Amino acid sequence: xxxxxxxxxxxxxxxxxxxxxxxxxxxxxxxxxxxxxxxxxxxxxxxxxxxxxxxxxxxxxxxxxxxxxxxxxxxxxxxxxxxxxxxxxxxxxxxxxxxxxxxxxxxxxxxxxxxxxxxxxxxxxxxxxxxxxxxxxxxxxxxxxxxxxxxxxxxxxxxxxxxxxxxxxxxxxxxxxxxxxxxxxxxxxxxxxxxxxxxxxxxxxxxxxxxxxxxxxxxxxxxxxxxxxxxxxxxxxxxxxxxxxxxxxxxxxxxxxxxxxxxxxxxxxxxxxxxxxxxxxxxxxxxxxxxxxxxxxxxxxx
Amino acid sequence: xxxxxxxxxxxxxxxxxxxxxxxxxxxxxxxxxxxxxxxxxxxxxxxxxxxxxxxxxxxxxxxxxxxxxxxxxxxxxxxxxxxxxxxxxxxxxxxxxxxxxxxxxxxxxxxxxxxxxxxxxxxxxxxxxxxxxxxxxxxxxxxxxxxxxxxxxxxxxxxxxxxxxxxxxxxxxxxxxxxxxxxxxxxxxxxxxxxxxxxxxxxxxxxxxxxxxxxxxxxxxxxxxxxxxxxxxxxxxxxxxxxxxxxxxxxxxxxxxxxxxxxxxxxxxxxxxxxxxxxxxxxxxxxxxxxxxxxxxxxxxxxxxxxxxxxxxxxxxxxxxxxxxxxxxxxxxxxxxxxxxxxxxxxxxxxxxxxxxxxxxxxxxxxxxxxxxxxxxxxxxxxxxxxxxxxxxxxxxxxx
Numbered sequence: 233x234x235x236x237x238x239x240x241x242x243x244x245x246x247x248x249x250x251x252x253x254x255x256x257x258x259x260x261x262x263x264x265x266x267x268x269x270x271x272x273x274x275x276x277x278x279x280x281x282x283x284x285x286x287x288x289x290x291x292x293x294x295x296x297x298x299x300x301x302x303x304x305x306x307x308x309x310x311x312x313x314x315x316x317x318x319x320x321x322x323x324x325x326x327x328x329x330x331x332x333x334x335x336x337x338x339x340x341x342x343x344x345x346x347x348x349x350x351x352x353x354x355x356x357x358x359x360x361x362x363x364x365x366x367x368x369x370x371x372x373x374x375x376x377x378x379x380x381x382x383x384x385x386x387x388x389x390x391x392x393x394x395x396x397x398x399x400x401x402x403x404x405x406x407x408x409x410x411x412x413x414x415x416x417x418x419x420x421x422x423x424x425x426x427x428x429x430x431x432x433x434x435x436x437x438x439x440x441x442x443x444x445x446x447x448x449x450x451x452x453x454x455x456x457x458x459x460x461x462x463x464x465x466x467x468x469x470x471x472x473x474x475x476x477x478x479x480x481x482x483x484x485x486x487x488x489x490x491x492x493x494x495x496x497x498x499x500x501x502x503x504x505x506x507x508x509x510x511x512x513x514x515x516x517x518x519x520x521x522x523x524x525x526x527x528x529x530x531x532x533x534x
Numbered sequence: 535x536x537x538x539x540x541x542x543x544x545x546x547x548x549x550x551x552x553x554x555x556x557x558x559x560x561x562x563x564x565x566x567x568x569x570x571x572x573x574x575x576x577x578x579x580x581x582x583x584x585x586x587x588x589x590x591x592x593x594x595x596x597x598x599x600x601x602x603x604x605x606x607x608x609x610x611x612x613x614x615x616x617x618x619x620x621x622x623x624x625x626x627x628x629x630x631x632x633x634x635x636x637x638x639x640x641x642x643x644x645x646x647x648x649x650x651x652x653x654x655x656x657x658x659x660x661x662x663x664x665x666x667x668x669x670x671x672x673x674x675x676x677x678x679x680x681x682x683x684x685x686x687x688x689x690x691x692x693x694x695x696x697x698x699x700x701x702x703x704x705x706x707x708x709x710x711x712x713x714x715x716x717x718x719x720x721x722x723x724x725x726x727x728x729x730x731x732x733x734x735x736x737x738x739x740x741x742x743x744x745x746x747x748x749x750x751x752x753x754x755x756x757x758x759x760x761x762x763x764x765x766x767x768x769x770x771x772x773x774x775x776x777x778x779x780x781x782x783x784x785x786x787x788x789x790x791x792x793x794x795x796x797x798x799x800x801x802x803x804x805x806x807x808x809x810x811x812x813x814x815x816x817x818x819x820x821x822x823x824x825x826x827x828x829x830x831x832x833x834x835x836x837x838x839x840x841x842x843x844x845x846x847x848x849x850x851x852x853x854x855x856x857x858x859x860x861x862x863x864x865x866x867x868x869x870x871x872x873x874x875x876x877x878x879x880x881x882x883x884x885x886x887x888x889x890x891x892x893x894x895x896x897x898x899x900x901x902x903x904x905x906x907x908x909x910x911x912x913x914x915x916x917x918x919x920x921x922x923x924x925x926x927x928x929x930x931x932x933x934x
Contacts, residue, residue, distance in 0.1 A: 236632030243625060333741060336712050346670050346714040349649055361657045438624060439653050444646040445620045484614065484629060495613035496585045499576035502615070 238365045240481050245372030246434050248473035251457045252379050252466060253426030257305075259464040259524070260387055261419035262399025264321040266451055267308070268427050270328030271301040273446035275428025276435035277335060277342060280351045283436075290354060294432040301428020302421040309420035313413050328451065336443040347442025351435050368437050375433065376470065379426055384466045386422075395419050396464075453480075460513050462520025471521055479506050567610040568603070568860040570595065570850055571636030571660075573626055573651070574843065578618030580643045583839050586831070587641050587665075588613055590840040593830050594847035594883055601884040604855045605891075611847075612636060618643070620650035627651040631658050637860045640846040642666060643839065645714055655679055660862040661869070663846035665839050668714040672910045678866050680911040681849070683842040683902050685815050687715035688722055690790070691765075693918050694813050695726040697934070698761055698788060704732040707759040709750060709774065711742040711766035719765055735759045742770050751777045764789035772801055779806040790814065791921070796835070799926040807923040815903070816919030816933050817841035822881040823848075823901040838902065845900030849873055852886045852898055873898045874906040 250272060257265045275297030283293040312323050335342045342348065354371065356364050386392050394415050397405040406412050435441050453476055461472020483505045487498040513521075572591050574584035595609045603609055612634045614626035623642070630636045631654060638661045642648040645668035652671070655662040656679040664671065665684045672682055685693075698706060708723055710716035716739050724734045735757040738750050751774070754762055762778065762785060764771050771793040778787065791814030799807060817824050817838050827844050828836050853868035854860040872886070877895030880886040889896045898905060903916045921928040 233633050236628050239628045239632065240625070337739070337741075339717060344714065344717070345646070345712060346668060347646060347649060349653075349670070349674060361654075438620075438650060440620070440650045442620060442646040442649065444644070445650070447619065449617075449619060450621060481625065481629070495572070495588055495615070496576050498613075499615035499617075503577065 235362050235365060238362070238369050240477055242365065242368050242372050242437060244474050244477040245369070245376050246430050246437070247454060247457055247477060248376045248470045249372070249379060249430035249433070250427055250454045251461065251469035251473045252376070252383055253423045253430065254454055254458055255464065255466060255469045256383060256386075256395075256423035256426065257420055258423075259458065259469070260392060260395040260399065261416060261423075262395075263309075263312075263416065263420065264317065265324045265420075265423070266321050266448075266455070267324030267326070267328035267331075268454055269446045269448065269451040270324075270331035271305060271424040271427035272431035272434070272450070273328075273331050273335065273441075273443075274304055275301045275431030276441045276446075277348075277431075278428070279432040280348045280435045280441055281341070284348065284351055290352065290436060293436075294429060297432030297435075298425040298429040301431070302425035305424025305427075306417050306421040308424070309417040310413075313416065325448070325451075328446070328448065332443045332446050335446070342443075345443055347440055347445075349440045351439045351441065353436045353439060356439070368433075372433055372437075375429065379429075380466055380470060383426070387466060391415075391418075456510055458520075460510060460520060462522040462524060464524030465520070465522045468520050468522035468524070475521070479509060565607060567608045568854060569610050569612055569634050569636045570847065571627075571630035571634060571639045572611055572613040572641050572843075573616050573623065573630065573639055573647075574613070574641045575618040575643045575647070576613075576615035578616075580616075580618040583643060583837065584615070586834065586837060586840045587643070587843040589831070590827060590836075590844040591640055591847040593827070594844055594851065598847075598851045598883040598887060601887050604851060604860060604887075605858045607860070609851060616642065616644070616647050616651075618647065620644075620646045623647035623651050624654065627654050631655070631660055636660060637854060637862055638663065638846075638850040638865055640850065641839075641843040645671060649674070652676060652680060658862070659866075661850070661866045663843075663850065665842045669718060670714065672912050676911065678911065679862070681846075681869060681907060682911055683845055683900075683905060683913050684838075685916045686912055688718060689916075690813075690815065690918075691715070691719045691722045692726060693934075694763070694788065694790075695723050697813065697918075697920060698763075698786070699726065699730045699732060701786075703761040703786060705735045705757070705759040706732065706761045706763055707735050707754050707757050708737045708763045708765060709754065710737070710739050710763075711770055712739050713742075713765075716765065723763070740766075740770070742767055744770065745773060747774055747777050750774075751781050751783075754778070755781050755783065759785055761786040761788055764793060766793050768793055768795065768798070772798060775802060775806055775810065786811065788813075791838075791919075794923075795837075796928060799923070804926050808925065810923040811920060811931070812923075812928070813918055813920045814838055815916045817901055818899070818903050818917065819919075819933075821899060821901060823899065826882060827901045836901070841901040845898075845902050845905050848883050848886070848898060848900060849905065851883055852890065852896070855887055855890045870907055872896050874904075 254268050257263050278300040279293035279297040282288040336345045394410050457472035457476040462468025483502040487501045574587040576584040595611050599608050616623035640663045642664045645666040648664045648666040656676045661679045663681045667684045667687045669686045720737050787810045791812040852872045853865045856868040857864045877897040880896050881899050906914050908914050919933045920931040922931050
């Protein structure tokens with residue numbers, strides 16, 4: 233049981249990192265990004281290829297994963313600079329699909345739909361599976377901690393305030409003399425870097441990645457995590473990720489104790505419970521569990 | 535702070551399931567149940583297959599329990615849904631191994647899921663029985679913990695190509711969905727065709743989610759092939775068949791049975807499907823095990839995957855009974871002792887358990903075939919069934 237909880241906390245940590253990354257792009261800068269799994273995948277593939285084929289040390293692989301994703305994020309922001317709302321959502325969703333299709337078709341590079349297996353992990357094989365889990369738990373949550381502190385500071389810095397201004401009204405921000413595009417690019421690159429880093433950690437934890445793992449399902453989980461936790465608040469992202477993993481996993485046990493339910497019904501019930509709880513949450517607490525708080529008070533200004 | 539909140543929840547969570555864990559901990563004592571994990575795809579792309587696969591497993595376990603279980607210990611099945619997604623599969627396997635302490639994991643379907651959960655299984659010394667076909671699976675460093683009842687894709691394509699050659703095909707066009715075996719299929723086909731004086735007239739890999747294949751079909755028509763090999767999945771094969779008909783293709787249409795199951799007759803008119811030839815690793819339809827499974831399924835047709843998961847459960851149970859030890863390693867070491875060799879032939883767990891209790895050596899012959907394994911974990915000696923569509927039904931051409 234404890235091994236299982238540790239493993240799920242590792243997953244929660246990875247999801248929390250992703251939610252944090254998304255929060256910079258969507259929560260702060262207000263750009264809908266449904267392509268987050270694409271950046272996640274870029275990070276995962278970058279580190280997997282570099283550490284496995286070129287024997288790079290793992291920390292450098294992670295850095296490379298974050299860097300590649302950041303670069304792609306910056307480019308992406310440049311391309312979609314004039315898009316907002318639904319249009320932006322569709323383009324980013326398309327971006328993630330492109331990454332997945334490239335990963336499944338460029339067989340020479342990514343080994344196609346077979347995926348890449350045997351990705352090294354820190355001390356994997358030298359320690360027991362449970363110790364490996366614990367090492368990774370520490371690693372992932374340390375990363376979450378660092379990312380949280382950095383992003384929370386950024387969010388309250390002048391940079392973060394400009395991003396919020398851009399989110400609320402681009403034209404006003406531009407009139408105030410802020411180079412909106414440049415801010416957007418930086419926000420996108422920063423968020424994508426965190427996403428790529430999460431992907432890199434994930435690749436080394438699972439030891440195996442394949443294009444199917446980067447399907448939109450994961451994007452939806454993370455978007456839900458952020459919505460549930462509270463868009464804009466960094467703490468909300470972490471709480472939301474924990475909540476989503478708790479929902480995904482807790483429903484296994486919940487459905488198990490209901491008598492007279494066959495495993496097939498259980499599987500359907502699980503998805504039902506997850507959907508229902510999120511609908512209820514959005515209905516009765518649309519601002520999320522931890523709403524965004526800013527130091528400036530809107531009321532006084534008006 | 536947030537971490538602490540989760541810690542408390544996790545503790546509660548742990549406390550709630552503690553009794554379960556305690557039972558698992560005592561599993562090595564007398565009388566405690568042996569737990570088998572099932573990880574079929576109950577939702578997602580594999581959703582049409584998973585429920586029947588699970589039912590086959592449960593049927594075997596009920597039968598074994600009625601026959602007295604594994605040396606007096608009852609058997610319990612815990613099923614988790616892999617959602618046909620590697621990420622969800624890994625989480626499900628974690629739960630099966632760490633919480634339920636399963637002795638074996640049975641019935642993974644998608645190759646990506648199998649490859650993702652395999653390291654977890656061998657690291658925790660739990661055997662994995664799978665129906666996935668990708669060649670790469672048994673090439674993993676699995677230390678003997680993987681047993682695959684599905685012939686790998688190279689063997690399948692080789693058998694199919696040889697059959698086509700025997701039927702006089704000389705110019706074959708290969709149209710493949712992007713998959714782990716598109717490229718390797720092409721290599722095998724080219725090599726076999728060339729050796730027999732034939733030729734692969736064209737090879738296109740397409741994206742499986744496509745809804746229109748105009749340019750692909752144009753190339754097929756231009757190539758003047760006598761046969762087209764449709765190496766895809768159900769949705770795309772359905773569209774391709776319709777477009778081939780429209781284009782007036784009059785050659786041989788050949789595909790895998792999973793790409794055109796009987797349900798294709800509901801979505802396509804008969805004149806489109808007539809003449810289509812499918813092939814598949816054949817469940818041993820004349821075996822006692824298959825007939826018993828068929829009668830248990832009633833009106834539902836037994837698909838090859840259910841026949842295989844039926845055998846997964848029987849193999850795991852008999853292997854554990856062989857040593858009286860239900861640990862994963864013991865099952866791994868004993869599967870070959872009860873599935874091949876010169877022992878008494880049995881085709882069901884009841885007879886198998888009885889023979890083992892009487893101290894006789896057995897050779898289990900399953901619903902999917904003779905279930906003999908090579909050292910790599912691959913199956914050997916599977917038969918193939920070739921069928922042809924004729925006015926909305928499949929007619930068996932031959933089993934070879």
